[in-house]
Amino acid sequence: MLSMKKTEMGRFNISPDEDSSSYSSNSDFNYAYSSKQAVMKSHYADVDPENQNFLLESNLGKKKYETDFHPGTTSFGMSVFNLSNAIVGSGILGLSYAMANTGIALFIILLTFVSIFSLYSVHLLLKTANEGGSLLYEQLGHKAYGMIGKLAASGSITMQNIGAMSSYLFIVKYELPLVIKALMNIEDTTGLWYLNGDYLVLLVSLVLILPLSLLRNLGYLGYTSGLSLLCMVFFLIVVICKKFQIPCPMEAAFILNETMNGTLTAPAAFISSKDLNKTTMDFCRPHYFIFNSQTVYAVPILTFSFVCHPAILPIYEELKGRSRRRMMNVSKISFFAMFLMYLLAALFGYLTFYDRVESELLHTYSSVVGTDIILLIVRLAVLVAVTLTVPVVIFPIRSSVTHLLCATKDFSWWRHSLITVCILVFTNLLVIFVPTIRDIFGFIGASAAAMLIFILPSAFYIKLVKKEPMKSVQKIGALLFLLSGIVVMIGSMALIVLDWVHNASGGGH
Template sequence: MNNLEYETLNDTENLELNDLNEVRPNTSKSKNETGTTISSIITLSNTLLGSGMLAMPAALASSGLCLGIINIAVFGGGALFGLWLLTRCATYTGRNSSFFSLSMITFPQASIFFDLAISIKCFGVSVSYLIIVGDLMPMVTLGLFPNTPINSVLLTREFWITVAILVVIPLAFMRKLDSMRHTSFISLLAIVYLLFIVVYYYLVPFNASNDIKESEIKLSRRNINSEMNSSYPQVSPKIEYFIFSMDYFKNLPIFVFAFTCHQNILSVYNEMKDNRQKNVNKIITSSIVFGMVLYWIVGICGYLTFGDKTESNIISMYPSTSNIILFGQLSMVIMVILSYPLQMFPCRLSLDKVFYNLKRIINRNNDAQSLLNPNATSLISGSTNGGVSPHSQQISDKKFFFMTLSILICSYVLACSVETLGIVLSIVGATGSTMICYILPGLLYYKLEKENTRNNSRKQSNTIYAALFMFIIGIILMIVCLLSIFLL
């Protein structure tokens, strides 16, 4: 790329490409630009880590130790490249960047599908968080209060999912992503503690078969926690290094899912105080490398501990016979509750764009609602005449309230209905995660940069073809994984 067109030339003037042929300084400063490098890394890392970390040992168990390690490196590198492509695309729309605004200057008629994919992915992750709460809290309750009657409402997953929804309501109604930077730091501490548990009980295993509390056995029989392994640890866990089977593709989306934080990168880009490319590169590289290291450690230690018996929620496999494990399970509950709003933010924005597009489709015969209306064009031209396109405005208070409430209710109902974490992560990973991790970054960058090089008579760089290749790989990955999930 031509750095003269894209990057800041000095420390005081931030240049953004708001037109395919023109560079102008970004003079718009607002109170929304509060994100620092550290807070942005924390926010992006917290979006990255979560359910995928709990399922990573199971992902290694499905692919084998060595192949799993390679998969983490490959999919981590792919996610990093996708994030970089999106931030380069963001220079076309400046601090109004979103998947919607980018689709409006590339494939306006398909923008509804772009935002629908993002909303599905974020909604699916939110559901997985509530499922984790429902799985772990009955175990925590019995660990803390072993005399709790087995028929108590405190041992039902529905009760704790309800409590989780009530807790996240204040956080879910926050309008700014950077407002979550403090809670994001707390949830990262929970991630570190999970790391400690998995590593510690791999290095210092104990035989819990004789120490399982009677209440936990009752809980297992009641099928509240069907994944409890009362024989932890196995004497000789079965470890394989390479596994080649069609079942491998069922769990392959977990690797994609684990590195998906792309739904929040444009919001992070918009809110950064200094969003020059070198600072953005620092944020995305730090977040992905941090995630890769943690996934390697947790995945390897967890798989080596349980072998082929590894389940999709690694923390639920440790019996609650130790306060260390109890606190770890409680920490994971706190982490997913605090991470829920990070999925709510992009889900709500994307749904707003979906509804906006539906309204335009219904009013297709009205020229003012056409796909190429002047308001949409203003995103490209960077008009400073005071006119703002409808989709770049903040969501009205009334719409914001009802959309947030609807997402909360729907995720609550679905979480109470679905009990298996692994299948949720696989489906979400194969659809929404693959779309926003590989397909959209590759497609958007290819379209924008190809048009820009043609208008400026510049030679196309190899990055354009790399982006196209990433788009094709994403399509193939989605088709193969979905077929494996639903047909095998």
């Protein structure tokens, strides 16, 4: 999924404190690999001229990363595949819910704008990297605004990764009980602890995720990126097929019976066929513009689904025949492919369940039609992918925390284990006590995702690209982009908090 939302999302540098390996993750992932500092002078005259600004940092310190610049070795097609992996993530599961609360037309408008804005921020980031002389997101922040910029970049990436981890564990919480129930053919689930999602999340975290996360070299787990993308393609195919297998009138009649039995004294059998047909037609009619209390989650869910910016610079560094134009072509193809994938998943999911879509689409199928063998296979594939992906996502978070707090200290298994356990405990608490995955998508999308897509790339661009005056069209565009990001973040966060307060006071929906 889970490239499954997909922190997603890119490669992160490993200090000498941890073994240097290359990982590919999904969404939702992060490549942790040996960092390569850019050293470029006359030795590489054949390299694209726009990259000749990359210089070796002279004050990196003994714990920093010091390897020579090298020409990229990854083909154009593989770079598209890697970036697509970084984009696609667990956020795809919430898109049908977003469409159900915006309407088809408004959703397409929002999806188009978010994808275009994300692509524009990639342009800003690549140009800033060339001018700023660094291929590290955090290092660009440090060059632009000192420690505050570095903390902002590191904090946003860490929050996004924690959001991705939480969304993956939410999938375990939602889906694993249904898989166990189907495999064991259990009807009565009362009192069975192993069908309690909270207990299962803790068990999976303790037995599987923690041991894998404690390894210094995750190695083979990098292949979960490809597994996640394949899983998402399979998921999309199933969503499209199920649209034609689940008849809407049957579902509408089911809802009508459920509603009438709960709210009227007369039994549903006395409802006239005329009323039934009218209700069925109302239920099965798609809406194009919807505004309600849940509409505020649409933009954060979309921004969460398109965050891949920590992956952009590592993929750019590895691109064969590296140039900014070539990397932008990679980005355009990847974003367009994910735009189509997101649109189809959201549209067919919405047209299957309409207003009954839950915040996690896969769970909606069980609530409405139960579990068949195809859905069971999808769930198993998703569960395996997300379980193996969580340790990959933990790696860059732990590395970032280690560099911030203990950059000059030698590797310690005690510190390594303590940070890992703290990250996992915090994420489990979020999954257990946060009501729905929608809240994770909403909060992270409105905060960290907005920072990574809108605010940081434009702020770094304005500060580091010196050759363009502030009154130039490019700088004015970046400034407007920065201001729009601030408005989106503050507005979305305010509306989401108001919705939480409204629910807490008993207002409900």
